[in-house]
Amino acid sequence: MEEDIDTRKINNSFLRDHSYATEADIISTVEFNHTGELLATGDKGGRVVIFQREQESKNQVHRRGEYNVYSTFQSHEPEFDYLKSLEIEEKINKIRWLPQQNAAYFLLSTNDKTVKLWKVSERDKRPEGYNLKDEEGRLRDPATITTLRVPVLRPMDLMVEATPRRVFANAHTYHINSISVNSDYETYMSADDLRINLWNFEITNQSFNIVDIKPANMEELTEVITAAEFHPHHCNTFVYSSSKGTIRLCDMRASALCDRHTKFFEEPEDPSNRSFFSEIISSISDVKFSHSGRYIMTRDYLTVKVWDLNMESRPIETYQVHDYLRSKLCSLYENDCIFDKFECVWNGSDSVIMTGSYNNFFRMFDRNTKRDVTLEASRENSKPRAILKPRKVCVGGKRRKDEISVDSLDFSKKILHTAWHPSENIIAVAATNNLYIFQDKVN
């Protein structure tokens, strides 16, 4: 990585617009909706907070499109499974939006065991003037009613209400790690460590099992499912990744149970990098289709890889996220950081990919120019509206003035969840319990 890297191509200047402290709870998922108007976050306490982008106004053109809190609701509560004597965490593992089909917004949110469909709708009118009730809702004395009145809808302060419309429960024995809405908008899938189920939005008491990798003998278990996603356009195609660093593409038309993959993506192990930790660092923590549907991106502990769906033998691009950690794997194994699951995202045009790292750093890679940049999400190091300064980690030898040495990295500050606006250069970065929204500067 060169020092004086020109970041103009990637993000001329990412401003920091706001930082919303979500009060004690660690953010566990971040997701823009399909238009980018809404941004949803889920946290460890089972809450969902939705931000809405302000309409641009002519008066304040430089404050274009800020995100403000739109709705907050408790999606999941902690549960106790009495039969197995287990507590089920309320932490929201994933949120996925449905495309908007009417005035209301719909999203799926899931914890370890239960998926819920939430409807978020606005109410800005209220019926007034009931015939039989007074303004406080108490019944009027019938003797006093002499005329017929029909309630009239009058404007009221905007109220956003979230209601649970469906609860999809009791279908997962293991922990749900992914949900993905199908392009047919009628079905979606939920994946846990060993199984993937297909649901119809209208039916909550049944799901169809489409992948099952549980061995007959649990002693033979050597691999788990880590992430899964539907193809953005082909409703019969999906992929799932494993803890062994492989990706399987399945076609639901081939058979009812997609235990046999249509395509199998695996990169041969590099013998020069082999260690006891090879398998752990090859475990894929996230898999995402490109918007075009031609590529998939995978994130393992040290790299991000882009695969062409037509080539199973190896990825077409590999980006080093934080290769300086390769010599620290044993310590990272000791403190369990090696098991951290980082996510990765595409920008709207599939030209730039982004993923998080430690010390509140996150990385962007421009696939066309092959340039990359490291940025930091922290209040101490950036003022509002200031342009983010690229960061650099010093690997060995002399440390330059603005560089940070590997040993000074704070491994408790990890950026696992990020999101990119579907069409604009706006990104959301979750740093523990803070949410940062960065926008590209407009001149």
Add this chain to the structure above:
Amino acid sequence: MMLSKGLKRKREEEEVEEEKEALAVDTWWLDPGHPAVAQAPPAVASSSLFDLSVLKLHHSLRQSEPDLRHLVLVVNTLRRIQASMAPTAALPPVPSPPAAPGVADSLLASSDAALSASMASLLEDLSHIEGLSQAPQPLADEGPPGRPIGGAPPSLGTLDLLGPATSCLLDDGLEGLFEDIDTSMYDSELWAPDSEGLKPVPEDGSGKAEAPELDEAELDYLMDVLVGTQALERPSGPGR
């Protein structure tokens, strides 16, 4: 650290060579960039890593609902480490007088088998916890799945390696490896009226100084047996 860049030589493609390479550079406790790591005794590093992995495995299984991914990765890593510890070529000499080779062989074989059997049964326990499996399999089996442990007679050095490594973890040596094995069925105290395991925290005045006998995993198993729970796989009825 773990992988020293000092060692740059042509790599043979042989599996054994690769294993040796992996061991040779396994000197993570040294300063980064430390040269001549090939001189360091590989077995010591692996032993610490082995201990660490066993600790992680135990810790993972002690969770009421273990993270399956974490568990599987730790178990696979442990198997790799164990496999690399089996070859005895470069191990340091053992101070204690060696027993008869036959005894050593059988001891090693049994400790290996015990370890792998315990790992296997730990995984089996996991499926009990999930409430999905059939009756528990017998502990003794043909060894860790997918990995042969028999074959060449191992030296005593390796035996000592495995022994102290585990006993320093657990006070009662190899017995401790079976701590997680659910033996509540055979525990007569289970049915004693004053057993605390089956009740919530007792509020009676008679000071029960003992900690509860049963932990959550054993309670699960018990519940499964009592209730005869099966097949939580299929969704049944509306959600909670």
